[in-house]
Amino acid sequence: MRSYRPDLATERFPQPTLTPVAEMARANRAKLFDLFEETGGSIVYMRGGSVQHRYDTDTEAPFRQESRFWYLSGVAEPDYHLVLDLASRTFHLFTPRRDTQYAVWNGRVRSLDEIREAYAPDELHYDDQLGEVIASLAPGRVFLVDADAERAWTEHLAAHAAGVFDPASAECDTLSLNDALVHCRLHKSEAELERMRYAGQVNSYAHSEVLKALQPGATEYGMRAVLESHLIRHGLLHPAYSGIYASGTNSAILHYVENTRRMEAGELFLIDAGFEYMGYSSDTTRTWPVSGRFTDDQRWIYAVALHAHKQAVDGVAAGARMEDLHLAACRTIVEGLRDGGLLRGTTEELMDKNVFALFFPHGLGHFLGLDTHDPGGYPKGVDRIERPGIRYLRARRELEPGMVVTIEPGVYFIPALLAPAFADPALSPHLVRERIEPLLGFGGIRIEDNLAVTETGHENLTDVVKEIDDIEAVMRDAAAGR
Ligand code: GLY
Ligand code: MN
Ligand code: MN
Secondary structure, eight states, X not given: OOOOOOOXXXXXXXXXXXXXXXXXHHHHHHHHHHXXXXXSSEEEEEXXXXXXXXXXXXOBOOOOOOHHHHXXXXXXXXSOEEEEEXXXXXXXXXXXXXXXXXXXXXXXXXXXXXXXXXXXXXXXXXXXXXXXXXXXXXXXXXXXXXXXXXXXXXHHHHHHOTTTOOGGGSEXXXXXXXXXXXXXXXXXXXXXXXXXXXXXXXXXXXXXXXXXXXOTTOXXXXXXXXXXXXXXXXXXXXXXXXXXXXXXXXXXXXXXXXXXXXXXXXXXXXXXXXXXXXXXXXXXEEEEETTSSOOHXXXXXXXXXXXXXXXXXXXXXXXXBHHHHHHHHHXXXXXXXXXXXXXXXXXXXXXHTTTHHHHOOSOSOOBOSSSSSOSOSSOTXXXXXXXXXXXXXXXXXXXXXXXXXXXXXXXXXXXXHHHHHHTOTTTGGGBOHHHHGXXXXXXEEEXXXXXXXXXXXXXXXXXXXXXXXXXXXHHHHHHHTO
């Protein structure tokens, strides 16, 4: 067996030259300022994230900035605040006063000049100066992202502005700011796409390395170790969400995150994982045969899922609607399963009776950005469709250039859905029970890519093999080299 000696001095993909974060955040703020036509006396106040602890202990959780604060400030460290003066378009940043103990335990205390250079605020202050800055702005209205932010505003002023500024003198608006930020975040700037492209590129590479390592006897968490080692080496330091490393029947558990099982030959392995780069997520799923060759059933059912995936990917373009892509995927899946002998009935019957939702019970995809499930999927006045499966669709809006979405249809055999369906007089005539029952331990298949909508169609940010022949060829070569 060859020993594994990672070359830590060279990365497969050098980190790209990026638009500086201060410049990116300035452009983000400009988008927000453009949405407010304030003549004076109105400000935005936001408190950035702080370090969280595990339950009642002093064990720190890894710090991750709150997405909206990151978007507007570019600050990826804890305990900052910001104020935007909407009329003058001024960005006030408030940094904590770090003391000697901070320098001893946590890190070097940076000078104000260094902080100014990193984030380029129009005005930089210490956080205990918030009261006097607010008093000088004398706002009549304060925009806050939600009720929690309003509490933070009141608490902070009580601590630092008693006698200088009366919080009751300003009207608080906790509705408009979040809506405005959701609107701004819907369309990614080129600076944001630079980060998302790199996240996608490295995440794809790491998935490809997992494919080469997959073999009977490996553990689900071992696959996680392989993926994360490649991501972390490339500077993708934070999971975008809890990774799913699911083998055998676990692959039919949509959000399986235990990841503790040892895999056996003949099973499927589903990996749904992604890390973020500079705050921007990647979110990729692939499903592979543990032993390197799909069984006959795995092969044809995978082909059904792949057909639905490729068709939906092809449909991602400006003007497309996510719900239409979702329903088209449902049709492809029921037709594929019917042609494979698992279902009976016309396509219309199988669609009208929601038979698709027994095998594809989640949404086709969602917006992606600073959050894995990025906000904005439902414009105001558009509600979820109360129908099995599609009710979990996270985006129902018409796609526009600059939006980034995932496409992730799946085909699953979930006993908790199928057992009641066999007993349901409306559904059971459509189910070929003697063919489906032997597949109750099959697991599930999902294939997920990340796509940026462009003027002419889309740019696929994910590049991991998905054709059956390609998967088997990579696994064969990897096994031969082991
Ligand atoms: N793993 C989260 C998602 O794909 O939406
Ligand atoms: Mn995913
Ligand atoms: Mn996803």
